[in-house]
Amino acid sequence: MRYFIVYAHPEPRSLNGSLKDAAVQALEAAGHQVRISDLYAMGFKAQADADDFPARDSKERLFYHRASGDAFASGALAADVVREHEKLFWADVLVLQFPLWWFSVPAILKGWIDRVFVNGLAIGVPKEGTKQWLRYGEGRFAGKRAMLAVTTGGREGQFSERGINGPIDDLLFPLNHGLFHYVGMAPLRPFVAFQTVRTTDEEFQHMRARYIHRLLGIWQDQPIPYRFENGGEYESNGILRAGVAEGHTGFRAHCV
Amino acid sequence: MRYFIVYAHPEPRSLNGSLKDAAVQALEAAGHQVRISDLYAMGFKAQADADDFPARDSKERLFYHRASGDAFASGALAADVVREHEKLFWADVLVLQFPLWWFSVPAILKGWIDRVFVNGLAIGVPKEGTKQWLRYGEGRFAGKRAMLAVTTGGREGQFSERGINGPIDDLLFPLNHGLFHYVGMAPLRPFVAFQTVRTTDEEFQHMRARYIHRLLGIWQDQPIPYRFENGGEYESNGILRAGVAEGHTGFRAHCV
Numbered sequence: 001m002r003y004f005i006v007y008a009h010p011e012p013r014s015l016n017g018s019l020k021d022a023a024v025q026a027l028e029a030a031g032h033q034v035r036i037s038d039l040y041a042m043g044f045k046a047q048a049d050a051d052d053f054p055a056r057d058s059k060e061r062l063f064y065h066r067a068s069g070d071a072f073a074s075g076a077l078a079a080d081v082v083r084e085h086e087k088l089f090w091a092d093v094l095v096l097q098f099p100l101w102w103f104s105v106p107a108i109l110k111g112w113i114d115r116v117f118v119n120g121l122a123i124g125v126p127k128e129g130t131k132q133w134l135r136y137g138e139g140r141f142a143g144k145r146a147m148l149a150v151t152t153g154g155r156e157g158q159f160s161e162r163g164i165n166g167p168i169d170d171l172l173f174p175l176n177h178g179l180f181h182y183v184g185m186a187p188l189r190p191f192v193a194f195q196t197v198r199t200t201d202e203e204f205q206h207m208r209a210r211y212i213h214r215l216l217g218i219w220q221d222q223p224i225p226y227r228f229e230n231g232g233e234y235e236s237n238g239i240l241r242a243g244v245a246e247g248h249t250g251f252r253a254h255c256v
Numbered sequence: 257m258r259y260f261i262v263y264a265h266p267e268p269r270s271l272n273g274s275l276k277d278a279a280v281q282a283l284e285a286a287g288h289q290v291r292i293s294d295l296y297a298m299g300f301k302a303q304a305d306a307d308d309f310p311a312r313d314s315k316e317r318l319f320y321h322r323a324s325g326d327a328f329a330s331g332a333l334a335a336d337v338v339r340e341h342e343k344l345f346w347a348d349v350l351v352l353q354f355p356l357w358w359f360s361v362p363a364i365l366k367g368w369i370d371r372v373f374v375n376g377l378a379i380g381v382p383k384e385g386t387k388q389w390l391r392y393g394e395g396r397f398a399g400k401r402a403m404l405a406v407t408t409g410g411r412e413g414q415f416s417e418r419g420i421n422g423p424i425d426d427l428l429f430p431l432n433h434g435l436f437h438y439v440g441m442a443p444l445r446p447f448v449a450f451q452t453v454r455t456t457d458e459e460f461q462h463m464r465a466r467y468i469h470r471l472l473g474i475w476q477d478q479p480i481p482y483r484f485e486n487g488g489e490y491e492s493n494g495i496l497r498a499g500v501a502e503g504h505t506g507f508r509a510h511c512v
Contacts, residue, residue, distance in 0.1 A: 014319075050266060107302040107304065158494040166430070166510070239413050239420070
């Protein structure tokens with residue numbers, strides 16, 4: 001299998017960096033192919049702006065979404081974005097690996113998301129012969145699997161069902177559902193390492209083993225069963241039909 | 257009153273940019289003082305990295321959280337971050353204004369959050385005479401108010417209680433609760449403009465009036481009533497006490 005790990009930590013000697021190194025080693029030892037986008041090492045440009053469309057008339061008002069669709073269609077996107085597309089198409093599995101900062105991805109990884117998942121590729125893809133869009137379960141990345149791999153200094157209890165930070169699965173919903181599921185990838189339950197400060201050697205060994213186990217098992221595990229937008233459970237306006245998840249609201253209503 | 261608007265849109269002639277201009281004009285006309293951080297115009301550095309601590313020994317392993325605390329304590333943070341702190345201390349009201357990209361802030365604004373809310377200022381502030389932290393309702397920014405101002409091309413129904421994107425209030429919880437409430441600011445309900453594509457003049461006038469009304473009314477409106485971590489409703493491990501929000505889980509359990 002082909003694994004594409006997008007890794008966003010500023011310090012190679014960090015716990016997060018060690019987990020990444022261990023992942024590459026274990027995946028390759030098991031016969032898999034691995035490619036890494038080490039966003040900090042690459043100096044990946046975080047801010048989405050007009051420079052992403054070098055062929056565009058820079059005096060015109062920028063509609064970023066529209067411009068990204070035009071540039072994608074005409075093969076005129078910035079070269080660093082095109083290289084990420086090649087890796088995405090190559091991969092069977094996408095892993096986003098990052099430390100949780102302010103309950104979300106670091107800015108450099110948000111920039112990778114903002115700039116790479118362009119109009120025409122990940123959004124705004126019409127479903128032929130219908131008035132529907134290929135999204136939320138369908139799309140150009142269908143057939144691929146995706147997983148978040150997260151480290152946090154916070155304790156697990158704080159991220160539990162009644163913990164003050166909010167449940168970790170709800171905090172990650174915008175990525176698992178709003179990104180992976182949106183573009184058609186099957187999202188796996190995230191790998192999360194809590195309380196990654198002053199980790200003992202033994203704790204780290206355990207964490208590493210757990211991560212590798214998840215990575216190697218990604219095709220055996222069951223994806224998060226989010227509902228498909230075009231699967232008959234939503235009205236054409238994107239609202240759950242009466243009778244589906246009756247009485248339920250919020251993120252969890254979108255899970256079977 | 258003093259309003260500090262952090263604005264993150266790459267195109268000054270955008271709908272979002274026009275809302276920002278209108279806000280400044282209306283606030284000043286009403287006698288308020290306004291400062292803007294126009295992140296794109298400033299070329300604000302998005303990625304949090306070792307360059308944020310110019311006085312640090314660059315050969316040492318970077319613990320970003322620890323290094324930010326050291327640099328804050330010794331007055332050795334990067335100059336652009338210090339300037340943002342000055343504006344935050346100056347302000348009575350903080351507004352984060354942005355287009356919703358992939359259900360969150362644009363990378364450049366995430367970078368502003370990651371880099372500005374450093375250890376010792378916004379996190380890791382001990383509560384004197386206790387073993388508690390000043391956070392989630394308490395902190396150095398107590399007494400200030402904060403509001404998100406968001407534009408999105410999506411339709412309101414898609415962000416409703418049973419809409420496929422998830423409820424907008426839940427999507428914004430990591431900012432309202434995880435950032436504003438965390439650092440002690442009182443979060444107001446967000447201003448959200450939906451379906452901002454091909455907006456008619458009349459729709460825009462209405463949107464603008466609604467935004468200005470919210471900005472001017474910020475001291476009359478009731479903040480979102482999130483529970484205080486040190487208010488007696490949480491165990492010392494950050495989990496809601498039995499009897500509080502009995503039977504409730506998830507983000508909403510943290511709202512009174």
